[in-house]
Amino acid sequence: MVGSYRRNKKIITLFLLPALLIYGLFLIVPTISGVLLSFYNWAGYPGAPFQFQGLKNFSTVMNYSPFWQSIRNILWWIVLTLVTQIPIGFLLANLFSSRFSGFRVFKAIVFLPQVISATVIGLLWYFVLRPDGVLNTTLTTFGAAALGRDWLVNPGTAMTSVILVNTWIGIGFHMTLFFAAISSIPDSILDSCKLDGITGARKLFRITVPLTWETLRVCLIIAITQSLRAFDLVFVMTEGGPNGLTDIPATLLYRESFRFQRFGVGSSIGVLILLISLIFTLISLRLLRRETVEY
Amino acid sequence: MIMNARAVSNSSSPSRSVSVSAKRILLWLFLIALTAVYLFPLYFDLISSVKSTTEIFVTPFSPTRHPLFSNFKIALDTGRIQIAFFNSLVLSVGSIAIVISVASLASYVLAKMRFRLQNAIYVIFIAGLMVPVQAVLIPLAIQVSLTRMSGSYVTTMLIFTAQFLPLAVFILVGFMRSIPTEMEEAVYVDGGGHFCIFWNVILPLSKAGLSTVIIFVFLMSWNDLLIPLVFMGATHPTVSLRLLSFFGGMTGQSGYGAFMAAVLFVIVPPIALYIAASDLVQQGLTAGAVKG
Numbered sequence: 001m002v003g004s005y006r007r008n009k010k011i012i013t014l015f016l017l018p019a020l021l022i023y024g025l026f027l028i029v030p031t032i033s034g035v036l037l038s039f040y041n042w043a044g045y046p047g048a049p050f051q052f053q054g055l056k057n058f059s060t061v062m063n064y065s066p067f068w069q070s071i072r073n074i075l076w077w078i079v080l081t082l083v084t085q086i087p088i089g090f091l092l093a094n095l096f097s098s099r100f101s102g103f104r105v106f107k108a109i110v111f112l113p114q115v116i117s118a119t120v121i122g123l124l125w126y127f128v129l130r131p132d133g134v135l136n137t138t139l140t141t142f143g144a145a146a147l148g149r150d151w152l153v154n155p156g157t158a159m160t161s162v163i164l165v166n167t168w169i170g171i172g173f174h175m176t177l178f179f180a181a182i183s184s185i186p187d188s189i190l191d192s193c194k195l196d197g198i199t200g201a202r203k204l205f206r207i208t209v210p211l212t213w214e215t216l217r218v219c220l221i222i223a224i225t226q227s228l229r230a231f232d233l234v235f236v237m238t239e240g241g242p243n244g245l246t247d248i249p250a251t252l253l254y255r256e257s258f259r260f261q262r263f264g265v266g267s268s269i270g271v272l273i274l275l276i277s278l279i280f281t282l283i284s285l286r287l288l289r290r291e292t293v294e295y
Numbered sequence: 296m297i298m299n300a301r302a303v304s305n306s307s308s309p310s311r312s313v314s315v316s317a318k319r320i321l322l323w324l325f326l327i328a329l330t331a332v333y334l335f336p337l338y339f340d341l342i343s344s345v346k347s348t349t350e351i352f353v354t355p356f357s358p359t360r361h362p363l364f365s366n367f368k369i370a371l372d373t374g375r376i377q378i379a380f381f382n383s384l385v386l387s388v389g390s391i392a393i394v395i396s397v398a399s400l401a402s403y404v405l406a407k408m409r410f411r412l413q414n415a416i417y418v419i420f421i422a423g424l425m426v427p428v429q430a431v432l433i434p435l436a437i438q439v440s441l442t443r444m445s446g447s448y449v450t451t452m453l454i455f456t457a458q459f460l461p462l463a464v465f466i467l468v469g470f471m472r473s474i475p476t477e478m479e480e481a482v483y484v485d486g487g488g489h490f491c492i493f494w495n496v497i498l499p500l501s502k503a504g505l506s507t508v509i510i511f512v513f514l515m516s517w518n519d520l521l522i523p524l525v526f527m528g529a530t531h532p533t534v535s536l537r538l539l540s541f542f543g544g545m546t547g548q549s550g551y552g553a554f555m556a557a558v559l560f561v562i563v564p565p566i567a568l569y570i571a572a573s574d575l576v577q578q579g580l581t582a583g584a585v586k587g
Contacts, residue, residue: 006408006409007408011404011408012410015400015489016400019398019400019464022453022456023457026453026454026456027426031430031431034434042437092329100322106330110329110333111577112334115580116566117519119518119520120558120562124558125336127551128336134355134356168332168333177581225425231429231521249429254521257432257433258525267434269429273430274426
């Protein structure tokens, strides 16, 4: 008698419909039409015809050197993000998990950039990195003016500077996840470590890393997918410039579509971003599949 | 021999305590450096908000002796940051309202009812977590301009809603599944319908999940740039859009201080929220990651 009320079709439809409608119209339909659109050309104003192009948009993109620049940049972004954000986040979490007095405050401070918009952060770091900015002024004060440069314009430093600001933003996120994981290691294991005299680096690699492997996996996937979604920080700090030097696929997509009205090319970049995201997610899920440690 | 050993252990203990306190000093030096690196941009913004442009660049680290409080007036009169603040507030509150209402209804059904396609629908919602916003940006822009819905609050709210629904459904279904069936059945046996169960049992018991979703949606929509950039445009600038155009309009050597003052207005809501509930905010922003 109670069971049948769980099958009330009217209620099921009524409750699901608003979410499904919004989700369908503003996420599912555009995802599909984005894939379709990448085979068409459209001039970007209401009433303009959609012309079928086949794979022409993709071949345009593939032969378009700014696209390859943006791919090189995003790969460098992913690599640099992985080797900085995750290890630093992990080590900070490990440090905070000794729970010295006041650790909560420092943990909250490292997480702070997560709360503030990339727009604000990007513009404030711009004041640090511009030619007459805080960094160069400081270098001059310490007699190292020769090291100063136009960090966001110089080909050797522009992309890396933006990526490091992104690292600075993201460390707190990974630190928080690792902190939760380290906190959930059972006391019995920590006690037996103490008895056996396992401390320092040995404890870190033999105990902490294996027991937080699952979280490491999650962090890797998040770091990669977040990198592929980056837009705001680059748009604010360099707008992809100078001359496409710091473009990532997202900023290129924005410029091609909304500045040059080349919506077909933009859509194919969008489809490629979607594909790369899916591939990276699946690869990292597979590569990192490892037996979880039972304790 | 025994005497000797004791002597050794005695002499080693003071040196150990020295090394322990050296470790403590190192730890605190590190923590001070860490804090400096993380709080510098905010400190810089705070002290620069009452400076002239020259002072901002010449003495970036020290507070000024002659504060220019007029910068705040410029941020309001010329920067019109209060209008952007209002626009962003409308967008965020509206998005929260829509996400919470549609996601909680859908999650109730997905967590508690039994029907065909139940799992498929849940998976479709969750799969949205993998779709980057760039993949839907252009089709959405076309869709919106063809239906002449561009530049409207409601359109942007609905786009935000679709972006945040996967996470909201994921979190809320998780919460609602853990609510014991007996509680709903008791209400049902007493003659309460689904609305009654939903309102009096499910929602109150999902408070923690709901607050996580609210915090997430608020911060994400308040801080976003790309979606407002494409869908709100110049007619109703959000805080991010206004900061960007205000900053861009200051190519001359006058008034970066006013920009810094405008930034202060913009970061007050997220920082106030963070100070009031830092654990909840840390939880809320990492919620999607906990179960991958």
